[in-house]
Amino acid sequence: MACKIKGYIxxxxxxxxxxxxxxxxxxxTKQMALENLTPVPQSVIDGFFNLRLAFNPGxxxxxxxxxxxxxxxxxxxxxxxxxxxxIIHYLGxxxxxxxxxxxLAFILGGAVGNGIDRxxxxxxxxxxxxxxxxxxxxxxxxxxxxxxxxxVIMLYDAYVESNDTEELEIDKGEDK
Numbered sequence: 282m283a284c285k286i287k288g289y290i291x292x293x294x295x296x297x298x299x300x301x302x303x304x305x306x307x308x309x310t311k312q313m314a315l316e317n318l319t320p321v322p323q324s325v326i327d328g329f330f331n332l333r334l335a336f337n338p339g340x341x342x343x344x345x346x347x348x349x350x351x352x353x354x355x356x357x358x359x360x361x362x363x364x365x366x367x368i369i370h371y372l373g374x375x376x377x378x379x380x381x382x383x384x385l386a387f388i389l390g391g392a393v394g395n396g397i398d399r400x401x402x403x404x405x406x407x408x409x410x411x412x413x414x415x416x417x418x419x420x421x422x423x424x425x426x427x428x429x430x431x432x433v434i435m436l437y438d439a440y441v442e443s444n445d446t447e448e449l450e451i452d453k454g455e456d457k
Contacts, residue, residue: 292372292382293369293372295382295386296369296372296382296383296385296386296389297369297372297386297389298386299382299383299386299387299390300386300387300389300390300393301390302390303386303387303389303390303391303394303423303424303427304390304393304394304397304424306423307390307391307394307395307422307423307424307427308394308397310408310422310423311394311398311406311408311422311423314332314334314406314408314422315334315406318332318333318334318408319333319334320333320334320335321333322410328412328413328414329411329412329413330409330410330411330412331410331411331412332408332409332410333408333410333420334406334407334408335406335407335408335410335420336402336403336404336405336406336407337404337405337407337419337420338403338404338405339357357396357399358396358399358400361392361393361395361396361399362392362393362396364392365389365392365393365396368385368388368389368392369389371385372385372386372389378438378441378442380434380435380437380438380441381435381438383431383434384431384432384433384434384435384437384438385431385435386431387427387428387430387431387434388427388428388431388432388435389431390424390427390431391423391424391425391426391427391428391429391431392424392428393424394422394423394424394427395422395424395425395428398424405422405424406422407419407420407421407422407425408420408422409421409422
């Protein structure tokens with residue numbers, strides 16, 4: 282029992298350290314964007330990638346930006362922190378798989394990074410702008426990268442776990 286508790290605490294601290302890395306990286310890059318960029322795109326790779334300062338009062342990929350809800354940034358910021366508390370609870374719980382811990386930690390770091398923006402700026406600071414011809418991806422930031430990578434890692438973990446479960450069921454069937 283003591284070993285399981287120590288493992289739970291160690292995994293939680295590891296996950297929190299990874300999340301903190303993403304929060305710090307996100308906030309540093311956003312501060313640099315605030316100090317050095319304007320809404321006018323600065324070409325980095327002509328015809329493909331710009332740096333430009335943008336503020337997203339909505340949710341991921343600029344959804345809900347047209348909704349005029351009073352206190353929307355604060356509501357979304359509080360929601361991000363509620364999600365963070367739930368994720369912290371699950372770090373180190375139920376699974377001891379590194380992919381599971383990393384996926385949750387990446388999502389946690391991104392959620393906290395964007396949540397901080399909502400309270401400090403009233404919107405999320407975005408600055409990475411990818412496009413090609415008439416196609417334009419919504420401007421995003423490092424926290425969005427962390428969240429997206431975290432989701433991909435969690436999907437990978439679920440896939441691996443489902444395959445492990447199938448192998449266990451096959452092995453049980455062969456023993457009979």
